Amino acid sequence: MTRKPFILQNPSVLIVLAVLAVFTAAVTAGSAAYGSGVIPTSMVKVLGKTLCLALAAVAMDLVWGYLGILSLGQMAFFALGGYMIGQWLMYARTETIVAASLAQNPIPATPQELQDAVTNQIFGVVGSADLPLVWSFAHSLTLQMILILLVPGLLALVFGWLAFRSRVNGVYLSILTQAMTLALALWLFQNDSGFRGNNGLSGLQNIPGLDHVSQATLSVWFLWASAAALALFYVLAAWLVSGKFGSVVRAIRDDETRVRFLGYPVEGFKLVVFTLAAMITAIAGALYYPQAGIINPAELMPIASIYLAVWVAIGGRGRLYGAAIGAVVVSLLSSWFTGGRAPSINLPGYVVNWVDWWQVALGLTFVLVTLFAPKGIAGIFDWLGGVLPPRRQGRDLGPNDGAFQEAEAKA
């Protein structure tokens, strides 16, 4: 056995990267800033955001499809990443505006006056005059970028350590992750949490220092950044699950007890994957919210994380490209159907309005996929590639679960 390079062992990685490159080039060519302009800037933003969601789905697949933890709190990390970058975006931009208006005063403003004015601008809406402690680093892009990794990473580490150490598993762990994101959302909703309560952070689409760059151009830049992040972390995730580490992680998913008796520290592996996935999700969030322009605590409600799980399930969990495809297809379809542009279906006596019925259709699809096509959309690629599960029809040939069955033995 000779060892092939990583890329050759995983041709799907190459295909995903190629598709991503072609997609990015095509959108750039159609954008208003760099091409013909057939794709409006708002659409470029939607596509850029979709790539960020795909990245979050890839991270979710690491946690769910490979490690076997159905985390229903992944979007907490996504939103935390958004809040961290949002703090700098909002602070730095407000500072520029306030500084410009104070510059017209006959007496130059002191740094303290400047900061007070900025604080007043940002927090006046929640009736606060002091800069909250959590905004101490908001003036520095570098520090906030470090926080994008540090805050969600630490949250995942502490939460995971507590949960995995007490061997909480299965549905109880899912409920716990959901409780985590709900608790965080409820805390952020409070005005005195220091994150502007239910107003959230806004104006994030304006990048301080880049006022001269139009939104059309910025949207393409963010699309590139999102595509680059997706490519980078897709390769990282594929590498992570390819070798012996991936083998152990999948073994933990299938039989945790047995892995313990092999001598592997199961909790350590879970912590590494969970924390890494949280940080990847946070980076996706940090790229998403400047394109969305606004973030508020509603983004952390459990429903957002449940959507993520639905995308991954429909796309095909346990396949990284499945998760990415699921996120892209389902989130784009969702925005089309709920955008009011999908034609209604006229039934005798009732008009099916997609804005009302899309959620029902999505829920039904989720149930059907789980029941009848557990491999999701990725299963189509398996089918095309000729990877078929053994046909288990026919009578048992032996007394045990693992024994061959008539039809298989013949083949």
Place this chain on the structure above:
Amino acid sequence: MSALLEVSGITKSFDGFKAINNLSFSIDAVELRAVIGPNGAGKTTFMDIVTGKTRPDAGEVLWGEGSRSLLKMNEAQIARAGIGRKFQRPTVFEDQTVAENLTMALRADRSPFAVLRWRPSRGSQARVEDLASEVGLAAQLARKAGELSHGQKQWLEIGMLLAQEPRLLLVDEPAAGMTLAEREQTTTLLCRLAETRAVVVVEHDMDFVRRLNCKVTVLHQGAVLAEGSLDHVTRNPDVIDVYLGR
């Protein structure tokens, strides 16, 4: 020769039922031992306690030259210290290939970051191939473990145990579900393994135990009832009473 495993005075009760009652027991570093006893004698609970799955209410379990207490360690640490366990039902990772199963079991650093850096070498591949041929699965390396027959899964699990290179091997009913020829093979393998390490076999089947031709410990109601050669214990009137007489 000093004992490799020293179990002294352990007691464990489940809801008032004493599964293990003041059990003391010791295994030498190189020894083959059969543990027999009727259902509910505490055989499995004993294994659970040694491997860290269950904590005893009282007593001490000491391991190795330094007499380290196993009770302070978790399952993974105990496994890394050199205790391997073969379950009654074959438990292999069905979604992964035979080669992947064996590679995972190979003796190596088990910490997450060490595993992340681990790359297959010529040596590790040769070792996997050797192990596979030793358990008769050389031709199945690329197949998924889930496609193997029941007997082959048993062998794969034994191969994984060998890969771990344990100093003490706990084997739970190895003969269950095996054909006569496979039993013979298993007996030979267990005897050969016991030449270099301690092997404890928990078994129901008297014929199988007779073939192992080793020291036997009879458990009854969570305590040792008799110990010695099979002929010696089968002449013991207490043993005849509770176990063989039935």
